[in-house]
Amino acid sequence: MTREEKTDIVGLLNKARAMELHAISQYMNQHYNLDDMDYGLPAGKVKLIAIDEMRHAEMFAERIKELGGEPLTDRAAKVQHGQEVEVIFGFDSDLEEDTISVYNGFLARCREVGDSITAGILETVVAEEQVHLNFFENEKKHIERLGAAYLATWAGSSSATGLPAALGYVATRGGE
Numbered sequence: 001m002t003r004e005e006k007t008d009i010v011g012l013l014n015k016a017r018a019m020e021l022h023a024i025s026q027y028m029n030q031h032y033n034l035d036d037m038d039y040g041l042p043a044g045k046v047k048l049i050a051i052d053e054m055r056h057a058e059m060f061a062e063r064i065k066e067l068g069g070e071p072l073t074d075r076a077a078k079v080q081h082g083q084e085v086e087v088i089f090g091f092d093s094d095l096e097e098d099t100i101s102v103y104n105g106f107l108a109r110c111r112e113v114g115d116s117i118t119a120g121i122l123e124t125v126v127a128e129e130q131v132h133l134n135f136f137e138n139e140k141k142h143i144e145r146l147g148a149a150y151l152a153t154w155a156g157s158s159s160a161t162g163l164p165a166a167l168g169y170v171a172t173r174g175g176e
């Protein structure tokens with residue numbers, strides 16, 4: 001790759017990173033709100049999806065560094081606060097759909113310049129966004145079709161994510 005092509009790919013990766021940083025904050029906000037509404041089950045799932053987006057932001061940053069660039073910390077959009085439960089899943093479906101389409105465009109550019117490594121990262125990430133999209137779309141449809149009856153299955157449910165607690169720095173210092 002030429003220097004110009006590397007700069008171009010770093011630019012795309014930073015745009016993708018900004019979309020991830022936006023998604024992280026948006027999903028975290030929804031996670032607290034769903035938890036506050038006592039809809040533990042979707043709150044836990046949305047929290048896990050935010051963690052996936054954190055991994056994506058990291059993957060892009062690592063590749064940016066490899067290409068000699070600097071990972072930026074801007075968000076692609078402002079976070080919407082206080083969304084109703086009837087709004088959240090349609091909103092997130094649109095966000096994931098848009099992300100997949102933008103990343104597919106970036107993927108085409110990576111192939112054009114022969115950057116198979118960035119292309120591979122984007123392929124992995126797009127496949128994960130599709131899993132998110134499937135989840136959000138299913139929830140949106142259930143709420144549309146079943147309404148209160150569906151929400152009642154969430155009320156009072158546990159927000160446990162099934163993740164081990166020892167994920168952070170503090171938790172790993174237990175043996176000290």
Ligand SMILES: [Fe+2]
Pocket residue numbers: 020023052053056125129
């Ligand atoms: Fe993502």
Ligand SMILES: [Fe+2]
Pocket residue numbers: 023053096128129132
């Ligand atoms: Fe996603």
